[in-house]
Amino acid sequence: MSAAAAAALPCRCETLGVSAEAAAILLAFAMRESEAPAVELGSALERLTDALRPLAGGAATDLAACVRALQFHDRLMQQLAVIRNLLTRLADHPLPQMAAFGAQRWEELLASLRERLAEDSHNDLFELLLRTGGVAPGAVAEQAEGTSELF
Amino acid sequence: MARILAVDDSPSMRQLVKLTLSSGGHEVDVAIDGVEALQVAEKQQFDVVITDVNMPNMDGISLVRELRRRSNYRFIPLLMLTTESTAERKQQGKEAGATGWLVKPFDPDRLLSIVSKVLT
Numbered sequence: 515m516s517a518a519a520a521a522a523l524p525c526r527c528e529t530l531g532v533s534a535e536a537a538a539i540l541l542a543f544a545m546r547e548s549e550a551p552a553v554e555l556g557s558a559l560e561r562l563t564d565a566l567r568p569l570a571g572g573a574a575t576d577l578a579a580c581v582r583a584l585q586f587h588d589r590l591m592q593q594l595a596v597i598r599n600l601l602t603r604l605a606d607h608p609l610p611q612m613a614a615f616g617a618q619r620w621e622e623l624l625a626s627l628r629e630r631l632a633e634d635s636h637n638d639l640f641e642l643l644l645r646t647g648g649v650a651p652g653a654v655a656e657q658a659e660g661t662s663e664l665f
Numbered sequence: 666m667a668r669i670l671a672v673d674d675s676p677s678m679r680q681l682v683k684l685t686l687s688s689g690g691h692e693v694d695v696a697i698d699g700v701e702a703l704q705v706a707e708k709q710q711f712d713v714v715i716t717d718v719n720m721p722n723m724d725g726i727s728l729v730r731e732l733r734r735r736s737n738y739r740f741i742p743l744l745m746l747t748t749e750s751t752a753e754r755k756q757q758g759k760e761a762g763a764t765g766w767l768v769k770p771f772d773p774d775r776l777l778s779i780v781s782k783v784l785t
Contacts, residue, residue: 549676556680563688577688578773581681585770588675592748658750660772662779664765665758 531604538601545594552587559584596636600627667712667784668692672702672728673746674720678769682715682746682776689777699723703731710737713780715767718747718754726761733762742783746771 559580566573624644631637669691671682683693694711696702698720706714714732716725723731725745732738742764747754750768758766764783767776 552677553680556677556684560680560684560687563684569688574688577684581685581773582770584677584681588678589748589770591675658768659770660768660775661750662765662767662775663755664779664783665763 534601534604538598541594541598541601545591545598548587549591552584556584593636596631666690666692667780668694668710669780670694670696670702670706670711670714672696672699672714672716672720672725674698674717678717682771685771685773685776686715686780688773689780691780699725699728699731702728706732706735706738711741712784713742713744714738715744715746715780718745718749718758726757726763729758729761729763742780744779744783746776 559577563569563577569577628637628640631640669686671679671686671693672695673679673682674697679695679697683695686693694705694709696705699716700722702714702716703723714728716728718725725747729743729745732741732743743762744765744767745758745763746767746769748769755766765779767779
């Protein structure tokens with residue numbers, strides 16, 4: 515490739531920035547699109563519950579299962595919101611993280627990512643990913659979810 | 666039957682908390698964040714407030730702190746319902762005046778039993 519042709523190509527950093535921005539927009543659309551059906555499902559569940567009152571036996575068990583299961587949609591939305599925010603920030607500041615690499619740069623990138631993780635659960639997940647390269651389903655969540663403590 | 670205020674910025678979570686508590690015979694109002702919750706709580710008295718932690722405008726811990734400053738909410742049970750579960754965040758909630766800390770996703774029967782426990 516000639517020097518002129520190479521100069522005409524967008525640099526890798528710009529491509530990454532544009533991709534990150536596009537991914538963030540797509541995520542935002544997908545999240546918005548799935549919110550209304552989830553609310554509609556909740557409303558339908560509410561109407562069904564009203565129609566079946568008083569709930570007993572199997573119906574009460576099924577209602578509890580629906581309430582538990584639907585909460586995972588909310589959890590997914592929260593995780594996606596964090597990813598969307600990370601992508602947005604990456605699109606805003608792509609160069610320092612991506613222009614060069616090496617052990618020191620890697621540490622800077624990790625520190626920067628850690629600062630952006632808003633919730634403890636996200637930090638736990640991130641640390642687990644770094645240690646293992648993957649996360650078994652429910653590996654982090656199982657430790658605390660559904661627990662309660664009165665002060 | 667108790668009058669309960671459920672505060673969460675997620676519409677589906679508000680629905681699920683309301684559905685669960687209503688099925689237990691409670692009367693439930695909802696608010697989308699701490700600011701709206703304070704407005705609602707000033708207009709009417711609730712027996713229990715259940716709030717998420719991470720919300721826009723005013724988070725759950727600030728809401729608890731604000732409610733505890735009001736004489737009519739000084740001794741009302743205020744429960745946090747959140748995905749967060751670290752000891753540090755729980756301590757912040759406790760110091761703000763929260764009565765208890767529940768980690769999402771909640772089990773409907775467990776939520777009802779905790780509400781019943783804090784009401785006695």
